[in-house]
Amino acid sequence: MIRSADTLFARLFGGALIAILLAHVLAFIWFTQYAPPPLREAPPESAQHHEPPGPPEDHGPRRPSPWRGPLTVMGFQLLTLVIAAWYGAKALSRPVRRISEAAERLSENLDSPPLEITGPREARNAAQTFNLMQQKIREQMQQRGRMLAAVSHDLRTPLSRLKLRVEKIDDPKLHAQMTQDLDDMINMLDATLSYLNEHRKNEVLQQLDLHSLIESLAENAQDNGDDVQYQGHCKPLKTQPMALRSCLHNLIDNALRYAGSVKIDIQDQANRVKISVIDHGPGIAPELHETVFEPFYRLEGSRNRNSGGVGMGMTIAREAAWRMGGELYLTQTPGGGLTAILDLPRA
Template identity: 65%
Template sequence: MRAPFNTLFGRLFGLLLVAIVLAHVLAFFWFHHYGPPPPPRAAFVEQPDGSLTPLRKAPRPWFGGPVVPLTFQFISLIIAAWYGAKLLSRPIQRLSAAAERLSVDLDSPPLVESGPREARQAASTFNLMQKRIREQVSQRARMLGAVSHDLRTPLSRLKLRLEQIEDPKLQGQMRQDLDDMIGMLDATLSYLHEQRTSETRHWLDVQALVESLSENAQDQGRDVQFSGTCAPLQVQPMALRSCLNNLIDNALRYAGTARVELADSRGALVIRVIDHGPGIAADKREAVFEPFFRLEGSRNRNSGGVGLGMTIAREAVERLGGHLSLEETPGGGLTAVMWLPRV
């Protein structure tokens, strides 16, 4: 007997049916006890002098009218509608929260397969999708990792055989090409590692992190300055460090100097990495976030890098729930703007 009410439709239909029946039963009960009495058979009262006086009806109480039963019906239907809306929205909210967790962490726990039949089917389908996505990502990472690893051996042999080439110019060009290929393999493996890594959030003193990165760069003879203050923020520490390192290295590579500015507020922390280099045209600023994309001219492969630094930086910021964009620096150059919400 419980099978028909094990679905979302059955539960909603049963709930509304019970509310309607209950409201009508209450209305019938109320009218039966407090409704207008039937008209009396003797409508007149005989007086002592023999005259007849019309019988006065007893006044009906204020709650004997239709107001109270209609109120019962109205309240019953409101309660049924409210509970029915909760029945409808609860599975959708659970599915939405699970999808949001999945977008941040592929290893997030699966949905609990409980509730009405439709909710269980949706949870089961979602869990199956999550499992297949994990398998595909893992398979792709293993395949690319194996290819990258297997390519190292012939590349290393080629570097050794370069010593037998007598032409110094040709030898230098070939060595540069091999170094570029090895650099691309290393960057690919690093990119795949960033995608696979699921890091929990911790409270971090972002100001201390920026100061540390700036001081480390200055100790290496590089010009990195910082300004501003901020309160601790709940982030993925390694992801944020990787993002800042990539942005600072990018500024130093193309401009020789970098400045990091912190702007804190109640809702978000904004970090700007500013350089005064050649900059990037407005129509190319989104393209640089694509994997292995390199610009022509001063910001190209000859300046270093293989085109993954900005991709890794944006994905790290998005895992933190923020966003990363590029703007033109006043006076010339490029400014990377990182917006991190305070949640």
């Protein structure tokens, strides 16, 4: 009986029952205290002749008090039921709100603290299930990382042996083709590990001079002989520095690979900061703007030996943007080309 009472249904039903009983009790007390007195019967005519004359009676019309009618009873009941409904709705929404907030924290950080197990039985069961789900997701992510790290480590050894054996091939064309294939495989392993490492990072928000970061990235690219220009100014932004650096680096590298030159435009708004990485390369068809964010996806036109890359740069960039609470999307550059827009919130 005690365990069955420790449920959300029992609490809501008990609260509603108490509210109904309290409404009737209060209405009964109020009605008995302030109800109009009962009408007295007129005395017989014989008794009327023997009564001494009293003061003259006022036979004017009397208005009944508004607090003495049935509306008072209904008012008490309505008030108590409204209060009970408010508390009941609050009791119902509290566990759902706690789970929703925990799910939002989990989407941002797999290592977020577990949900506190409190409340009625249904809420405690839901919290325990949620914590168990979080633990299993964390274990699966760790297991996936360990498995891929082990696979990449084990594959490096035979790939290194193959590269040594390729050096003994006398045919220059076959030697170049096999060397390129081996380099592509090694780059795919490196990109996979980089993606996993970036996905597992959980940085603390810090105040960052975004303008100085973009200036540094542009100067580094210019030192390597690349054409990278930037314009606009931005106030310091509270964000994840490593994630932002990784995102911008991949966007700039992708634009340089296919266009040869990049222009970075900074737009500082009241609540958001937009960073546009603009190129005038071959561009991408609008229907493929979302497809290029898939891991290891490369357009058919870019699948040549000289383009480089394994199709993970845009995936890593979008993952970094999501970790910062922002969005990354693509648009067409006026006059031809592709523009990657990084939209970051200030709060």
